[in-house]
Amino acid sequence: MTDFKVTPLSEDSFRNAIRESTSPRAVYDMAPGEAYTKFFEGLREGKILGTKCPSCGLVHVPPKVYCQYCYLPLTQWVEVKDEGFVETAVVVYIAAERERLEKPEVVGVIRLEGSGDRYRYPGLMHRICTEPEEVKSSRIMGAKVKARWATERKGSINDIECFEVVSWK
Amino acid sequence: MDPIRVGIVSYGFSGFSPSVPSKSFREMVFEAASKAYAKVGLNPRTDVDAFVSCKEDFWEGISITDEFAPDQLGGALKPVFTVTGDGLLGIINAYMMIKTGAFDVIAVEAHGKPSEVMSYGDIERMAQDPIYLRPLAFPSYHTVKALEARAFMKYSNLTREDLGIYVSQSKRNGLLSNRAPHASSLTVDSYLSERELVGPLSHSDLAPRSDAALVFVLASEGRARELTDSPTWITGVGWATDYHTPSYRELGRDIATKNASEMAFRQAGLGDPGKQLAFVEADERYSFMALMEVSSMGLVKDLRQPLRSGDLSRDGSLPVNRRGGALSEGLPLEAHGLARLASACDLLDGTGAVVSNMGNTSAVLVVRP
Amino acid sequence: MRPNINVKNRVAVVGAGLTLFRRRLMETPQELSWIAARQALDQAGLDFNDIDCVVSGSAPDAFDGVHMKGEYYVEGVANGKPHVRVFVGGGTGVFVPVAAWWHVASGLCRKVLVLAEEKMSSASRPHPQAVFKHIWDPLVEKPLNPNLIWIFAMEMHRYMYRCGVRKEDIALVSVKNKRNALDHPSAQAAAKITVDDVLNSEMLVYPVNRLDVSPVSDGAGAMVMVSEEWANRLTDNPIWVEGVGFNLDSTNWTNRDLGYPVYLKRAAEMAYRLAGIENPMKEIDVAEPYDPFDYKELHHMEGLGLCPPCKAAEVTKEGLTQRDGDLPTSPSGGLLGVGNPIAAAGIMKAIEIFWQLRGEAGARQVKKDVVTGLAQAWGDLMQVGTVVVMRR
Numbered sequence: 001m002t003d004f005k006v007t008p009l010s011e012d013s014f015r016n017a018i019r020e021s022t023s024p025r026a027v028y029d030m031a032p033g034e035a036y037t038k039f040f041e042g043l044r045e046g047k048i049l050g051t052k053c054p055s056c057g058l059v060h061v062p063p064k065v066y067c068q069y070c071y072l073p074l075t076q077w078v079e080v081k082d083e084g085f086v087e088t089a090v091v092v093y094i095a096a097e098r099e100r101l102e103k104p105e106v107v108g109v110i111r112l113e114g115s116g117d118r119y120r121y122p123g124l125m126h127r128i129c130t131e132p133e134e135v136k137s138s139r140i141m142g143a144k145v146k147a148r149w150a151t152e153r154k155g156s157i158n159d160i161e162c163f164e165v166v167s168w169k
Numbered sequence: 170m171d172p173i174r175v176g177i178v179s180y181g182f183s184g185f186s187p188s189v190p191s192k193s194f195r196e197m198v199f200e201a202a203s204k205a206y207a208k209v210g211l212n213p214r215t216d217v218d219a220f221v222s223c224k225e226d227f228w229e230g231i232s233i234t235d236e237f238a239p240d241q242l243g244g245a246l247k248p249v250f251t252v253t254g255d256g257l258l259g260i261i262n263a264y265m266m267i268k269t270g271a272f273d274v275i276a277v278e279a280h281g282k283p284s285e286v287m288s289y290g291d292i293e294r295m296a297q298d299p300i301y302l303r304p305l306a307f308p309s310y311h312t313v314k315a316l317e318a319r320a321f322m323k324y325s326n327l328t329r330e331d332l333g334i335y336v337s338q339s340k341r342n343g344l345l346s347n348r349a350p351h352a353s354s355l356t357v358d359s360y361l362s363e364r365e366l367v368g369p370l371s372h373s374d375l376a377p378r379s380d381a382a383l384v385f386v387l388a389s390e391g392r393a394r395e396l397t398d399s400p401t402w403i404t405g406v407g408w409a410t411d412y413h414t415p416s417y418r419e420l421g422r423d424i425a426t427k428n429a430s431e432m433a434f435r436q437a438g439l440g441d442p443g444k445q446l447a448f449v450e451a452d453e454r455y456s457f458m459a460l461m462e463v464s465s466m467g468l469v470k471d472l473r474q475p476l477r478s479g480d481l482s483r484d485g486s487l488p489v490n491r492r493g494g495a496l497s498e499g500l501p502l503e504a505h506g507l508a509r510l511a512s513a514c515d516l517l518d519g520t521g522a523v524v525s526n527m528g529n530t531s532a533v534l535v536v537r538p
Numbered sequence: 539m540r541p542n543i544n545v546k547n548r549v550a551v552v553g554a555g556l557t558l559f560r561r562r563l564m565e566t567p568q569e570l571s572w573i574a575a576r577q578a579l580d581q582a583g584l585d586f587n588d589i590d591c592v593v594s595g596s597a598p599d600a601f602d603g604v605h606m607k608g609e610y611y612v613e614g615v616a617n618g619k620p621h622v623r624v625f626v627g628g629g630t631g632v633f634v635p636v637a638a639w640w641h642v643a644s645g646l647c648r649k650v651l652v653l654a655e656e657k658m659s660s661a662s663r664p665h666p667q668a669v670f671k672h673i674w675d676p677l678v679e680k681p682l683n684p685n686l687i688w689i690f691a692m693e694m695h696r697y698m699y700r701c702g703v704r705k706e707d708i709a710l711v712s713v714k715n716k717r718n719a720l721d722h723p724s725a726q727a728a729a730k731i732t733v734d735d736v737l738n739s740e741m742l743v744y745p746v747n748r749l750d751v752s753p754v755s756d757g758a759g760a761m762v763m764v765s766e767e768w769a770n771r772l773t774d775n776p777i778w779v780e781g782v783g784f785n786l787d788s789t790n791w792t793n794r795d796l797g798y799p800v801y802l803k804r805a806a807e808m809a810y811r812l813a814g815i816e817n818p819m820k821e822i823d824v825a826e827p828y829d830p831f832d833y834k835e836l837h838h839m840e841g842l843g844l845c846p847p848c849k850a851a852e853v854t855k856e857g858l859t860q861r862d863g864d865l866p867t868s869p870s871g872g873l874l875g876v877g878n879p880i881a882a883a884g885i886m887k888a889i890e891i892f893w894q895l896r897g898e899a900g901a902r903q904v905k906k907d908v909v910t911g912l913a914q915a916w917g918d919l920m921q922v923g924t925v926v927v928m929r930r
Contacts, residue, residue: 005573006557006757007564014562020300022603027287028230028676033193036677060793062678066199068240068788071214073203088696088796091744096683098665104744107682109692109792119800123792125679125689136744141699157681227605232598232672233627236918239786246801248808249786250633251625253608258622262637268644270544271812295605299660300566406646410592410621413568413613428618528609530621 035063038077040155048112048147050122052076059115061122069120080122082147083166084112087123089140091132106130110145110163127162134165142169175267176393176400177260177385177536180511181205184381185348185498188284194229197382198280199241205276205384206243209396213243217386218272220244221259222251223279223503227292230285242278242384255279255525256383257506257532261406263387273392280382281502289378296528298414311375311455315367317420318457322369324421325464325472327457329369333360336373336456338482339490343497348508351377352497374456379499383507401514405439405535407432413529423458423465425531426524430466437520437535443468447519449487450509452526453494462524463489466533491516506532545812549642550769550776551635551928552762553582554889559726559757559877562659567602567611567758571655574758574882575615582762583772584649589762591647592621595634595654597880597917600672601661611655620647626784628830628917629924630654631759631884636782636924638763648765655758656879665754673919675789687751691743693796693920694833698745700797701848703836705745709736710854711832712749712874718861719871721901724886726877727753736832752830752872757879759886777895780910781813781927791919802841802916802923809925810843815910818843822927823908824894825865826887828915829872838914839867841923862905869894869904884915888926895930 009017032040035051039062042049050059051074053067061080066073089108094100105127112122129148134140145163153159181204183189183197192200206213213220222238231237235251238244252259256279263275286292293310297303307313322328334357343352355373363371386396393400407429412418434442446468451459460472468487469475475487483491492512495505506525513523513536520537555577557563557570565573571594579585594612596602604610608623615621624630624637631654641647670686697703710733719728731749739748769776785805788794806818815821827838836850844865845853853859859867870876870890873883891911893899908930915924 006560006570008558008560009562009564011562017564020304022299022303024227024295024600024603025288025291026227026230026295027291028285029287030230030285030676031190031193031282032677033196034191035196036193040677060790062675062790062792064240064790065196066241068243068245068790069214071206071212071243073199088692088699090688090691090695090746091741092685092688092691093744094685094687094742096671096685098685107684107688107692109796119795120793125682125684125692125792127682132744135695138695138699141695157678225606226599230672231676232600232670233625233918235625235627235786236673236921237789239921240788240790244786245788246785246804248784248805250637250784253606253623253625262622262624262640265640265644265646268646269640270546271640271643292605295599295603296609298610299603408620408622409618410609410612410616411618413610417613424618429620432620528606530609 035065039063043159044153044155046149046153048080048082049077050080052078057115058120059122061112061124080112080114084110084145086128086140086143086145087111089128089135091135104132106132106135126160129162129164139168173268173270174390175264175387175403176390177514178388178393178396178400179205179208179386180383180514182381182383182511185379186350187379187499189380194280194282195237195241198278201382202242202384205386209386211386213276217243217274217276219248219266219275221263221275221277223254223256223259224251225253225503227295228281228286228502242276254530255503255506255527255532257510257525257534258408260385260534261408261532264403264406267387267389274386274388277385277387279504279507281504282380283378283502284380309367311367311370313415314455315370316415318369318455320420321457321461327472329361331473331476332374332456333357334476335460336360336496339453339493339496342483342491343493346492346497349493349497350379351499352493376454376495376500379501381501381504383504383511385507401517401536403534403536405433405437408530408532411529423461423526423531425529426462426465426526429531429533433533433535445520446487446522448491448521449489450513450521450523451489451494452505452524453490453496454500454505456496458526459489459494462526466522545643547643547645548766549639549779550764550766551779551892552764552769552772552776553578554761554892555581556724556759556886556889557757559724559755559879561754563756567655567657568613570657570758571611571653572614574760575651575653578760578762584762589619589649589651591641591650592616592619593634593638593641593650593652594621594623595625595630595881596656597627597630601656601658603660615651615653626917626922626924628880629915629922630881632888632913632915632924632926633784634885635761635763635779635888635926636784639779639782642763642765648768650763652761652763654881654885656882657756658754658879659756687743687746689920690831691746694831695745696796697833697837703851705737706733707851707855708833708836709733711829711835712736714860715829715868715872715874718869718902719875722871722876725871725875726755728871728875746831750832752874752878755877755879757877757882759882759889761889775896777892778929779926780929781809783809783925785923787921789919791921796920798847799837799841799923801921802838805923805925806842809927813927815927821910822912823906824869824891824904824911825867826870826890826913827867829868829874830878832874834916835867838916842914866904869902887913891928895928
């Protein structure tokens with residue numbers, strides 16, 4: 001068998017080692033594109049907009065200018081009801097940099113109504129305003145939810161504060 | 170000897186503009202791919218076996234950027250993967266895949282939206298060794314390339330006037346292209362009047378940037394002939410990665426291009442490529458790189474003579490970038506090699522070499538009608 | 539189904555090497571790559587000069603903090619030779635041998651060095667997980683400030699709900715793999731733990747606890763893959779790469795059912811078609827399904843067709859996936875036990891199958907006689923499956 005010749009470092013020995021630090025500066029100004037521009041304009045007006053595929057009928061939310069399954073351009077915009085069902089949900093105790101949150105939050109995927117099949121559907125990841133216990137008991141799964149809109153909206157995914165439970169499965 | 174030949178049957182592009190603010194990169198790729206498929210009547214959902222995407226995380230501003238590859242190509246729930254590097258490396262992988270016999274039709278995509286990269290120089294610097302080179306904090310990210318340029322000019326006995334001949338010629342060639350927003354009839358004199366930015370390079374030696382996306386479709390011989398009357402055959406491919414540390418490299422020559430071209434020419438059966446090639450499409454992210462590639466591929470003995478006599482101009486015996494290169498088109502990052510390949514396919518009238526050199530990796534393709 | 543008759547050139551693995559996996563190694567990415575490569579070449583009985591192509595893989599550039607890092611870590615290994623870096627997120631480690639397969643099967647290369655390297659510890663502040671801050675759709679997802687574990691927890695919960703699987707069933711995978719890793723010389727997170735230990739470990743994102751997840755690691759792995767002619771020259775005991783598969787689903791993970799990995803089913807079908815496998819449940823003797831989280835091993839066994847949908851937890855509970863079981867899975871100890879330097883962890887799985895089929899896995903050698911094995915990885919936004927099938 002082979003000889004393993006690498007050198008593990010403890011946190012202490014790492015702190016005492018000669019090191020070089022570098023903080024990358026990576027700044028971007030990204031074009032949202034045609035589809036997202038309209039989508040965000042819709043959110044500002046309190047509407048969820050999607051693009052409908054003329055072939056398979058799937059409404060794409062978040063919208064695209066093409067259907068990735070039929071490979072057709074999408075030009076038909078439709079308003080999707082701001083209600084749906086909880087496809088999945090979790091209780092988050094940590095955020096992006098693994099920092100622990102003071103108060104756990106519930107986030108999940110909302111399956112929006114109106115099109116799709118068992119495998120594909122219009123849907124968004126978002127916060128769900130409910131108690132952690134409802135997630136841990138899995139009661140939240142399949143619950144009907146509705147968007148709670150922010151009063152001041154600026155064309156962002158955060159124009160929706162969260163999805164609130166309307167009725168349990 | 171080898172039963173499977175590989176041909177390029179189609180390509181499509183989007184952009185080639187200093188910036189394309191109205192479309193996301195995905196929408197640009199969708200446009201380019203739709204055009205490529207439409208030209209040969211392909212439905213990517215049923216007719217394409219695999220998809221290759223070429224991109225780098227830090228240019229995209231997305232970590233694990235290959236997540237965003239499939240949909241706009243028609244590749245969702247199909248074999249898709251990413252090559253980190255120039256588009257020609259994607260073509261080379263697709264070429265090998267078809268040669269195994271397991272794939273018939275493959276689409277290759279590369280795109281670049283440098284207009285969205287606000288900290289361009291910092292990203293370039295991040296490609297440097299973080300321990301030995303980056304801490305030196307050279308004032309310009311062009312510094313290492315300038316060192317290379319200086320060494321190359323010394324090795325080849327070239328002056329700034331020689332660079333000027335090339336720059337002027339290539340930017341004029343670009344005037345004939347429909348993808349070259351930076352083409353101009355720049356004269357050698359006005360080139361020489363430019364102040365050096367990072368000696369020996371001045372403003373016109375550095376390719377400006379542009380946003381662009383290109384999609385190519387490759388097919389095995391049988392499929393290629395069904396799809397088009399005029400495929401571009403790939404008869405040789407080569408690629409190589411040189412040392413990362415500049416001080417390990419032989420700066421006057423491009424060893425990666427030398428090794429890659431030897432491999433490609435051997436496969437293509439070119440014993441005397443300098444005579445047998447009808448044209449070269451060279452990487453022009455810096456003016457001198459195109460000349461360095463011509464020399465490193467062993468196509469000329471002494472660069473001065475063909476350069477000064479016009480042999481490398483578009484009417485010469487070994488024209489380089491007949492419709493301009495990155496100096497005219499702008500540099501769409503990883504898509505540059507595919508832009509060169511597109512030019513080769515447009516004008517194909519003999520056997521040609523297509524070269525790109527991104528980072529320390531060079532890729533060479535030999536193509537013919 | 540029959541093997542693909544169009545593929546004429548066979549490809550074999552003749553050597554492999556693996557560094558220690560640890561939270562923090564002193565070596566640079568270049569040094570890690572060189573060491574793993576050197577070990578693989580030693581086993582193959584070759585030198586760097588004998589190699590004609592290099593194929594490498596590594597996950598996000600942000601870990602090493604180097605843009606275009608493939609060019610960087612490969613110094614000392616490629617040195618003017620043909621080299622390409624391929625990338626499919628977490629699926630990269632198993633994808634590197636997939637790409638190496640066509641380097642050889644195309645006839646272009648004869649002796650290929652296959653390399654995967656990851657140094658996650660360089661991204662030290664505040665935590666390597668911060669690197670995943672930029673994997674999201676910058677406009678629709680990133681403003682919610684998500685952590686990568688959020689979405690895996692969403693997939694896990696969906697899977698639990700759809701298949702009626704409980705957390706304690708899933709924790710058995712972590713218990714098994716961490717224990718298997720006690721016999722792996724590279725292992726970072728080997729341990730004798732119980733289901734209760736998993737359930738009582740720190741809650742990160744319900745339903746994911748700390749011990750449901752693999753650790754952050756540094757490490758590198760390498761293999762040597764060669765043509766049939768060279769395989770026969772170099773060894774009496776080549777392991778053939780008979781099937782390769784890869785598949786990528788839509789970027790929009792919020793638009794598809796997460797309960798069953800369709801992309802992996804497709805990737806496996808591709809590999810099985812090439813390898814001429816008709817019934818994977820019967821024909822695969824040993825498997826290394828990708829296990830960055832414990833539920834993923836179960837999810838992947840189902841996608842690979844190693845058991846019927848929603849049955850993997852049951853199969854695990856019955857002990858069939860233990861080293862002495864009928865379908866040993868992750869005999870190496872997996873990512874949960876050996877560690878998870880992303881791309882290197884994937885290749886570690888392929889290397890384990892190589893060693894198992896050669897009968898060189900030492901204390902980890904599975905009890906049954908093994909002829910056909912499979913390694914698999916997964917990644918991106920829960921959308922990619924990569925598969926290699928090897929035979930003795």
